[in-house]
Amino acid sequence: MKRFVRQGFVSGLALSAALIAGAAWAKDDITIAMQLEPPHLDPTSAAAQAIDSVVYVNIFEGLTRFMGDGSIVPALAESWEISEDGTVYTFKLHEGVTFHDGSAMDAEDVKFSLDRARAEDSANAQKALFAGIDSVDVVDPLTVKVTLTEPNGNFLFNMAWGDAVIVAPESIENIKTTPVGTGPYTLGEWVQGDKIVLNRNPGYWGAEPALAQATFKFISDPTAAFAAMMAEDVDVFTGFPAPENLPQFEADPRFQVLVGSTEGETILSTNNKQPPFDNIKVRQAMAHAIDRQAIIDGAMFGYGTPIGTHFAPHNPAYVDLTGNSAYDPDKAKALLAEAGFPDGFETTLHLPPPSYARRGGEIIAAQLAAVGIKAEITNVEWAQWLETVFKGKNFGLTIVSHTEPMDIGIYARPEYYFQYDNPAFQELMTTLNSTTDPDKRTELMQQAQRIISEDYVNGYLFQLAALSVAKAGVQGLWANAPTAATDLSAISWSE
Amino acid sequence: MSRNLILGAGLSSLVVLSALVSFVWTPYDYAALNIPAKLQTPNARHWLGTDHFGRDMFSMIMVGARTSIAVALLAVGIGMSLGVPLGLAAAARKGSWLDELIMRGNDLVFAFPSLVIAILITAVFGAGAVNAIIAIGIFNIPVFARITRGAALSLWEREFIMAARVAGKSAAHISAEHILPNVANLLIVQGTIQFSLGILAEAGLSYVGLGAQPPTPSWGRMLADAQTMVSFAPHLALIPGFAIILTVLGLNLMGDGLRDWLDPRIRVARS
Amino acid sequence: MLRYSLKRAFSLAISLAVASLVIFAVIEIAPGDPASFMLGVNAQPDTLAALRTELGLDQSKAERYISWITGMLRGDFGTSYTYRTPVSQMIADRMWVSLPLALYALALSTAIAFPAGIYAASRRGKVGDLTVMSATQLGVAIPNFWFAMMLVLVFAINLRWFNAGGFAGWDKGLAAGLHSLTLPAIALALPQAAILARVMRSALLDILGEDFMRTARAKGLSRRQALWRHGLRNALIPVLTIIGLQFSFLLAGSIIIEQVFYLPGLGRLVFQAISARDLIVVESVVMLLVFAVITVNFLVDLAYAAVDPRLRSRT
DSSP states (O other): OHHHHHHHHHHHHHHHHHHHHTTTSOOOEEEEEESOOOSSSOTTSOOOHHHHHHHBTTTBOOSEEEOTTSOEEESSEEEEEEOTTSOEEEEEEOTTOBOTTSOBOOHHHHHHHHHHHHSTTOOOTTGGGGTTEEEEEEEETTEEEEEESSOOTTHHHHTTSGGGOOOOGGGGGGTTTSOOOSSSEEEEEEETTTEEEEEEOTTOSSOOOSOSEEEEEEOOOHHHHHHHHHTTSSSEEESOSOGGGHHHHHTOTTEEEEEEEEEEEEEEEEOTTSTTTTSHHHHHHHHHHOOHHHHHHHHHTTOSEEOSSSSOTTSTTOOOOGGGGOOOHHHHHHHHHHTTOTTOOEEEEEEOSSHHHHHHHHHHHHHHHHTTOEEEEEEOOHHHHIIIIIITOOOSEEEEEEOSTTOGGGGGOTTSTTOOOOHHHHHHHHHHHTOOOHHHHHHHHHHHHHHHHHTTOSEEEEEEEEEEEEETTEEOOOSSBSSSOOOGGGOEEOO | OOHHHHHHHHHHHHHHHHHHHHHHOOSSOTTOOOGGGTTOOSOSSSTTOBOTTOOBHHHHHHHHHHHHHHHHHHHHHHHHHHHHHHHHHHHHTTTSHHHHHHHHHHHHHHHSOHHHHHHHHHHHHOSSHHHHHHHHHHHHHHHHHHHHHHHHHHHHTSHHHHHHHHTTOOHHHHIIIIIHHHHHHHHHHHHHHHHHHHHHHHHHHHHTTOSSOTTSOOHHHHHHHHGGGTTTOTHHHHHHHHHHHHHHHHHHHHHHHHHHHHOTTOOOOOO | OHHHHHHHHHHHHHHHHHHHHHHHHHHHHSSOOHHHHHHOTTOOHHHHHHHHHHHTTTSOHHHHHHHHHHHHHTTOOOBOTTTOSBHHHHHHHHHHHHHHHHHHHHHHHHHHHHHHHHHHHHTTTSHHHHHHHHHHHHHHHSOHHHHHHHHIIIIIIISOSSOSSOOOOGGGOHHHHHHHHHHHHHHHHHHHHHHHHHHHHHHHHHHHTSHHHHHHHHTTOOHHHHIIIIIHHHHHHHHHHHHHHHHHHHHHHTHHHHHHTTOOSHHHHHHHHHHTTOHHHHHHHHHHHHHHHHHHHHHHHHHHHHHOGGGGGOO
8 A cells, every 4th residue: 555655645746846847837727526416518408506517607608697796797798788678689799709619609509599498399497587588580690689578677697597508509419418618618528427627718719718627526425525625636625515524624724715605595495385384373483483593503514694585695685584583482382372283283394415404404393393393304315305395295394495596586486386375476576577677676676575574485594605615726716606607717726 | 151142142232221221211302402512522411422413422322222223123023024934935845836936036135236225215115214124124034034944944854844744734834833943043043143234234224314314313324414524523423333333243242142052053144 | 957057047037027127116116207307496397398208208117118128138228317328338437446346345355354264263262263253243243334434534534545535547547546446445345354254264164074174184184284285175165155245245235335435336326326316227227236146146056056966956
């Protein structure tokens, strides 16, 4: 064994020697680890966030894009004009953009991509993003006109999603294994079960990124994640799965810890149609039975922001409504008695695999038990969760982080798995969708937050933190995660 | 009685005793969370420290013994109650289609990768102690069927069985009255070994999250929970690990000791 | 012998057919739809239907079973739902990790067990024997995943002699590949070595009691000489049987260890495929493992029958 060790040591020395010799140029490759491996590389036909984490704005780009702060900026569309009535968007495309196969990206490709996503037989996981599109017309090679059936204040935001990227028609057949996009990186190598290597695209239309090569490594096991980072096998770990290990990295000068915010509202989803949860008093009682801070401390080791409604706290329109559901077990018991359950009741609690759910669930079950509600825990895998909870609506309670950005609209869908049916809220959402004035939109969004908070639709727990660990020299990582992405162009090594 | 038997029986009864006592007394409520008191190392108030939710480890280990024993015992029970009759029947009808069917069925179950099948079973029927028992129990059936058949076959050649046959007793009658009592020692020894394997299997299944569900403590899940904290709170992994090792060690020693004591010629299958 | 072989081959075929039915049935009734797993919570019904058609999930169960089985017979294991690559290719890739790992673990366990077993047998009842036997008792009692955790803690996190996990890849060289398989192989090998050492010891002790050994002793060979010259060879038969069994166990049984060390092997493939409801992958890999075990058993039986004609009458 000693020989292996020495070899590793020698090559380590050789590496640092090379670094010293080449001090003029900084290190230009990076190894980024994440928990989940993408099943394939087509962001337009799957829900797996892992796909976007690798390809979004690296391999594929859309008309618009998310920045690290959550803002929407132009990407393949250089600029756009919106008609007076808000239904026609005319996009001016960047000139000289080519796909990785060398063909030019033009208005035809945009039309193809959007039509493909909204087609009858489309496999797009977010087909609703394109539902409002009436027609897509090519005006000239660099101009494309999108007509909507009605004004949609979210349209530019929708076009920034990974599901709305522009793809090359001739590449569709093999897009899942050989993605051809317009982005600053091309697919180098994919060793399934292990890693994906991206190489800098020399023909990129925009500014040349600092890193020549990036390797994504997939490490699902939290212990292995910790060990790989500690051993410096990887340079960055985004979405670090074990918050309990972060203090050790913070204490170590070799590393930096980035704590940001995600779009994930972590909630105790409640089946609003299932008795006794159809009684608002019961839901309110549960809200007061839950001690959010204990959950954040116990399940997330302190990382996470308490929320009192289904809205991201970093959004300017956010209202702090945690006061509506302050921890008060006595009040909870009184409310239960009022609702006709002085001795509590029994229900089920389905917990999907992430640790926020599994650990949070154990804590919530104990807190509910303290007021007399017996929640029987069932740990499920995602496939089962989708089948039983999401599709079958056969559950009492479950814990899920809703990671889609700006998804308060799900409360306007009575068939959605928690089955909240409030016509007033639905009407409010319809108004919001057709409103484009920013101030008015903010007001409507705040009103929406209040309604669901005061209806105690679900137990609002905390906003999931974005936790990343990186070597001290890595710069430009997104601290927040407005969407699943690893923006390689922004990353570089400091001297 | 051998040293093995005494040591093994001692360790095993310690585990059984703590499981029994846990029904009436534990130092703390095993399910009571106390997050501010989390991750304490062993101390005067918490003899084995506290876990990541501030639960008392000593209480959890005691109740965990209960889970392990219950699952392993019931799984062995399934294996014995189905496997032994099958083995007796196969031996009684040696060489017949029934024998062939039972033995090939045995080979088939043996051929399945047990852990993969256990995972499949729980994927189909849901995770939980009952399904863990079934999954472990299924793989115990061929073990008992095989050793019962093997031992019974040699008994069928013996004179006292011949005599019973001549007297006109039915095969079922002979199996129950003469064969079974004579393989009982073997079954006790093999049962002890299977019991210890059952404890290990239960730990493995709960480790991958397919055993008893929270808040019921189980040693395997305690290990899984401890995994990311082993670098700063090693006692969380060491304590359940030692509990498993001591229990399995105790049962194995007891099995070996019992064999030497009851009948040194007994051969047990271990794998 | 021929008749016996044919009979056994026939029951081998029946076993495989039954196994394929069982595997297919169990996996098909598992709740969870592969298409909804892939498309997630916002998928629309028509999108799901389109994907189900694309995956062939709209066919009846009988049709899918037939096409799976006939495909397997032709050597076509189907195409993974999630990865969209041929399953046979995925299995082949993963085999390059799982097979060497199993062999490595087997080699380690044999390397530990042989000397330990021989030593214990030659010092029967003495302190050396007791020490080895106590050590094997401990080895059998340690859960391998717990042992793996401890190895990672000590050798990867504290001492940093090894990577905590992952597989370097054979293209980095044999040494690098073996280096990354060392801790997993040790974790897998330890309990196996303990079992093997016990088998080795008891096989040798049985041999020592045989007449030809007494004769050898009577001819003036010392106990140790007799053991080396005559005992070892004869004790190898039960030992090799156990090794054969352990190999198939190691191939399928490394599923947890591969998880602990995040090795891209067969076990991890099955685990991932189960949670993603990539049914075709699960079915094919499990079937392959069962096929391997049943075939190994068949060959062992045949080999025995060839050596010892008495066994042919036994079923």
